[in-house]
Structure formats: structure tokens, C-alpha cells
Amino acid sequence: MSLHTTTRRDPVETVFVPETAPAAPTQWMLTKVELRKMTDTRSGRWVLAVIVLAMIAMVCLIVFAGADGDREVPELFLASQLGLSVLLPVIGILSVTAEWSQRSGLSTFALVPKRHRVVFAKFAAGVIIAVAGIALSAVVTYGGQALAIATDNAEGGWGIPADLVATRLLDCVIAVASGIAFGMLLSSPMLSVLTFYGLPLVLGILGGTVAATADTMEWVNPGQAMSPLSERGGISGTEWARVLCNTAVFGVALFVAGLYRTSRREVT
């Protein structure tokens, strides 16, 4: 450990001079760093690999085993994103909770004291993965359609409706935001993941067994309210209202609360 060779500006600064000080990392640089942190560990790569494998597996399953009428390209497109929909929030959750559970936040937040910038970078990185995932799922879908034509299993043309792409993207973006929000509020990776997936399940059972709550659950339960975003055939005004209501709670309110907590809490 000999640091004699370390270069150093001379003389050493004794007071901070804002005019000559190195600039803070740009938001794009922070996003690149967070994107890299999501993909540079073994566990991170496994999650991404499972998403891609699930795309291929689901498309093959439908092409070869799907019922008549279920093998059209939009169906392939939706089915291929099953793994993406399930695991994208996990990427968001783990991205936040690792800062606390692995305690890498001690270094992250010492280098970037404005912690909300790190959180927004994590969100942006999640959105980039969502966009890339949806683009890849379109490619896999077309591969599946080609395979279907070659094996005489094809139904319908090549078109993927633009509004379906848009609502799927919206669904993914909201899922990333609420995943990050759960991670910020609960800190523990296990607790955050369990709560994130347990909540819609519990609310769903509640709505199914207690008749009086059934109507409310259509608005409150993200598992129900958000599902029209992943279905063909248009979204009604009421359904949009439910999406908006759910997003306001899970994507915005919890996110803001999590941001508040993250900015003020002690990093140890």
C-alpha cells in the first residue's frame, strides 16, 4: 500500500471554492450507475436471465400448446411479458433494499448526499429495463410468430396494437415505481417482496370472500385495478379511473412517503 505515486493538485485546498469545484454527477450518470448496479451482480443477472427465458418459454408454450384463438400475435406479446411483469418490481425493490441490507448505502449516500437523486436514478434505470424488456418481448413475439407460421400454428397477422404496447409500458413503469416505494418504506428485501406480492393476494381473497368489499377492491387492489393495462380490447372510463386511483396510492403516495423516509433516515 504505497500511495507515493498519487497525483495531487498543489497546493492542497483548505477551503471549498464553488467556482472551481468538480461538478456533481449528472442525473444520466447516476442512472447509468444504478443500471450497472442492477446488472453487475450474479443475482441481478439471474433475474434478467429468468425474464428473458420466461419470454421464450411462454411464447413457445403458446405456439405449440395454445388453444385455437389464443395464438394471435397480441396474445403472444402479452404472454411473453409474464416474467417481466413479475420480476421488474423485484429489480426495483432489490435496488433500494440492497443499499440498506448490504449497507452499500454508506458509500452511495456519502458520494451523493442528495439521496432523492439516487432514488430517481433507480426509477429511471428501472424504466430503461422495462422499455428494453418490452422491446425484446416484441422481438421474441415475432420469433414465435415466425415459428408458428413455419409449423403451421399461426393465427392472424403480425401486428401488435400500439395502444397495447403503451398500456403495457405504463403498467411496467407504475410497477417499478411502487416496487421502489415498497423497498424504501420497508427496507428489508424479504419483507418488501412478500408485502408487494402478498398485498394483492390478501386483498383479492378479501374481495372474493367478503361480498361487501368486492366493489371497493376493484379500486383498491392493484391486482384487479391494474389488470386492464395488460388486456386486449380497450379500457373503459371507469377502468382508467381505477388505474389512476391505484397509481395515486401505490405509485405516487407511497413513493413520496418512501422518498421522505429515505432522505431523512440514518445511514449506518
Next chain:
Amino acid sequence: MIRVEHLSKRYGDHRAVDDVSFTCEPGTVTGFLGPNGAGKSTTMRMICGLTQPSAGTSSVLGVPYGTIPNPGRHVGVLLDASARHPGRTGRETLTLAAMLLGVPRTRVDQVLEEVGLAAAARRRVGGYSFGMRQRLGIAQAVLGDPGVLILDEPSSGLDPEGIHQMRVLLRDFARRGGTVLLSSHLLFEVEAIADRYVMIAGGRIVAQGPKDELLRGRSGAVVRAGDPAALREALDRTGLEVRDTHADGSIVVGADPEQVGLAAARHGVALVELRGAEDLGLEELFLSLTGSQTAEEAKAR
């Protein structure tokens, strides 16, 4: 330049840090000494904006740490070498930091070489020994070529060679005008590097200053008797100041040995040991200041 003014941190009723003030000047190494749990790490986290103080302020290079746009380029921080994602390689860990700092990637290989981690750079941090993680932490601290270093227990886990190398590094860093604050719970780890000391126990500063200044006015005697209670009574009756009582029953007295011997003789107390002030070194000062505090705390609990 690091300035800490009346910094306090309370957790419920517990005062982890209580009205701590000190200054670290450029060109000096300040040893931040105290037993485990004395408040060293909490103080350092507050300086770096990671813990909100309950009261008081701190500044680095004249401004609050959190207001520096790219703090890693001015202040090298190592707070806990084990706080790393185990799944990343050493090189990847530093590459992420280099991206945030805006320094060239070549700098990563340079600092890895300098701390002796070049061979292990492509191994995952999870497989590093604690000493290797300390080296990685020091590499990250100097990555942005800062003028200030804040290092929490940087020499724990290092082998003797590593400790020696770090002494050389930090002395060299201060000689070129850098400011260093490093903590330790072991005096010998910082004794060879530090110019100044800040001693903390139970969240409060118990002494601070350069070594000779700390030891000035500390002349006295260490005395031990077969009957400690009788000795204590003899000292009290003679009006001699009892500074501290050690676990082995020896008493540190603020008087010269002759006065202590006379007091004991007058009250018929047989002494087992009596020695002079020159034995009262930094180690004894450190132990007497921090040891008694923790003993009192233990009693209070």
C-alpha cells in the same frame, strides 16, 4: 479542514454524542480515540451527512459536507469496510465510484495497484478478508484525490505490514497539506501517526490537543497499597487529589510521590507500589480518561 461544533446525537434518552467540538487543521493527522461505543462512528457519520445531528453543526473545507456537489473529490471517506455488496468485484466497486466521481477509469487500476489489490481486483468482495476490504475502502477513499480523509478504524484487520504502509500513506498525505481524521479504539494504532488527539468516552470529549500538551499538568504519582480503602482515606485526609482508581487497586494521585509517601506514612498505610509522574504516559492518560468514564457508565446501568 474539518470543524465540528457542539455536535450532539440522542437516541431516545441515550446521548450517543454529547456536545462534541474539535477542529482538524490542514497538514495534520488527528487521532480520534475512544473505546467501542464511545460515539466516534456516530460523530463521523454526522460529519458526512449520513446521520442527522440532534444539535450542533459540522463543516468540511468550510462548508457543510452535504452542500459539496461532488464530495468524493474533496473528502475521502471510509466509514465501514464491511459495508459492501459482496457480489461485486473489487474493481467493479471502484468503477461505480469512479463514475460518480467523474474520474477516469485508469484511476481505478492505479489505486488498486497502490493498495496492493491488483491481483484480487477481479475477485468478488464477498471472498475478501477483512484486511482486503480495508484496503479496498482506503482505495476508494483516495480515488477522487481528496484533500481531506475521514477514516473510521482503518487499521483494524490490517496485518502489521498493512498498518505500516497506512502510516506512511497518511503521514505523507498530511505532509503535503492534507487533513486527516482517523479513529481507533487502540492508542498504539494511531500513536505513530497522529499529531493531535481527540479523546472521547461516553459521547463526550474528555481531552484533546497535541501529545505534549495533553501530558502537561498530568504530573503525579501512581500508588498502590495492600489496603486500598485505608490508602484512599489517607489521601483524602491529607487533601491530595485522587485522579483515578485502576482495576488493580492502584490510585493515580495529582501530587508528587514524596507527598503521597508522607501521607501514607502519617496514617500508617503500608505501600506496595509508589512511582512518579514520568510513568504517566499517553496510554495511562487514555485509559484513565476513557476507562473511568466507561466504568461509571457501567455502574449507572
